[in-house]
Amino acid sequence: MSETSGRTVLDAADICVSFGGVRAVDHVSVSVAEGQVVGVIGPNGSGKTTLLNALSGVVPASGRLAVEGHRVRLGGPERSRRAGLVRMFQQPQPYRFLTCQENVLIATPDRRARGLGSAWLLRPRMLHIERARWAASLAALDRVGLAAKAQVPAAILTYGEQRLLDVARGISAEPRVLMLDEPSAGLNDTETAQLLVLLRSVAADGVALLVIDHKIDFIDALCDRITVLETGQVVAEGPPAHVWQDRRVMDAYLGTAHDA
Numbered sequence: 631m632s633e634t635s636g637r638t639v640l641d642a643a644d645i646c647v648s649f650g651g652v653r654a655v656d657h658v659s660v661s662v663a664e665g666q667v668v669g670v671i672g673p674n675g676s677g678k679t680t681l682l683n684a685l686s687g688v689v690p691a692s693g694r695l696a697v698e699g700h701r702v703r704l705g706g707p708e709r710s711r712r713a714g715l716v717r718m719f720q721q722p723q724p725y726r727f728l729t730c731q732e733n734v735l736i737a738t739p740d741r742r743a744r745g746l747g748s749a750w751l752l753r754p755r756m757l758h759i760e761r762a763r764w765a766a767s768l769a770a771l772d773r774v775g776l777a778a779k780a781q782v783p784a785a786i787l788t789y790g791e792q793r794l795l796d797v798a799r800g801i802s803a804e805p806r807v808l809m810l811d812e813p814s815a816g817l818n819d820t821e822t823a824q825l826l827v828l829l830r831s832v833a834a835d836g837v838a839l840l841v842i843d844h845k846i847d848f849i850d851a852l853c854d855r856i857t858v859l860e861t862g863q864v865v866a867e868g869p870p871a872h873v874w875q876d877r878r879v880m881d882a883y884l885g886t887a888h889d890a
């Protein structure tokens with residue numbers, strides 16, 4: 631793990647989300663550089679998922695969002711997606727009756743020329759593009775260790791494999807920012823360690839990662855920086871070693887043993 635000094639890819643400032651009288655996210659700012667992994671931790675109900683929802687455009691939010699220096703208007707999932715934000719959910723969400731490869735293929739950007747002219751006149755080119763998409767989908771499955779299961783239905787994968795399939799789909803969507811909500815949930819220690827290596831390799835490709843998780847060892851080993859939320863507000867931020875020294879974080883995560 632190293633703290634990168636790449637250019638900023640995700641820059642979110644002053645993000646606020648309210649549900650009726652509840653301010654779920656309260657003036658939260660977070661930025662992630664190219665190749666960097668930023669963790670978001672905090673107690674249940676502290677606003678972590680809602681922050682990701684705001685950045686993905688699926689809940690009404692105020693504040694400013696920029697991806698690679700380009701402003702993205704909040705509140706539109708398509709706008710966030712077009713800007714390069716890709717979101718993975720708490721529960722793996724494969725299409726259960728499609729094969730693993732088909733699951734990845736439908737997450738792959740489709741750059742085919744459209745229209746009747748394209749369909750016929752550009753046929754050789756389209757075939758070439760389709761072959762490349764199929765090869766890329768297999769490469770993504772290989773990268774997460776699922777190449778041997780490319781042709782089996784997603785329904786028969788274990789829970790851990792479904793998570794890996796989700797990561798393969800995320801990578802194939804060519805994200806600039808990959809946002810993961812509790813990716814290690816339900817994984818055993820070996821699977822969690824494999825996921826850590828995989829996510830670091832995705833970051834090494836230059837993708838900016840924003841990761842919510844409750845497993846502190848996983849977050850500590852994975853992240854370059856950590857943002858800690860409590861009741862919707864940032865209460866600590868910085869490299870892991872700095873954040874773990876924060877008294878509020880110690881109280882919340884390490885109990886009161888440090889007082890002894």
Ligand SMILES: Nc1ncnc2c1ncn2[C@@H]1O[C@H](COP(=O)(O)OP(=O)(O)OP(=O)(O)O)[C@@H](O)[C@H]1O
Pocket residue numbers: 649652654672673674675676677678679680681
């Ligand atoms: N759609 C919604 N409608 C009303 N309130 C909501 C909604 N979504 C979240 N909340 C509230 O917003 C606050 C933050 O919830 P959120 O799910 O973002 O927390 P979290 O930190 O992700 O929690 P957890 O770790 O349990 O997933 C909570 O008080 C929650 O009840």
